[in-house]
Amino acid sequence: MRNDVRELRAAKGLSQQALGQALGVSRQTINAIEQGRYDPSLPLAIRMARYFGRTVEEVFHVDDERS
């Protein structure tokens, strides 16, 4: 699943470590999500979206979605 986590994190000037600490996950998990290697659970996706002041759909995009 594609996502805009890297861009949103960069816009806030946060490191992966800092975002991971804020969300209660490891730096490696943030990296895996940004690279699309790991799809977060629904609770974590919601926490991430709320952290950036967005909806889940604005942060995460299913692969067959046409924009």
Place this chain on the structure above:
Amino acid sequence: MSTMRGHEAARTRRWLVPGLCVVAGAGYAAVFLAHHRPIAAVIGAGVMLAYALVLVIFSRRSEAVALLREDGPDERRALITTRAAATTLYALMVLSVIMLFVQLARGADPGAWGVVSGVGGFVFIVSIAYESRRR
């Protein structure tokens, strides 16, 4: 208060596996020494202590080592640990069933292989039934 408890729990988790390694090393040493095998006692304890040291020293540098030390509250790490455990158990069950048939083909008593295969199969069926009702 709850944050402090959280920190204490995290510290306990971090030292649980290295601590168990030290206890296991002491156990190996005690058992081998009781059987008058001092070299095996030193090797057994040494291997477990070395493993504990590797976990403590390299867990900050390698995620794989960190996962061997603790899984923690991170959902991705919990998933990795669960999958690794499932793969390990599948491998053990396949080995157990193969050895069971080998023993039966030889006309020998399957012994522990039969017990492990039977218990493994039973626990798998019960787990499937339990999890399918729970989730």
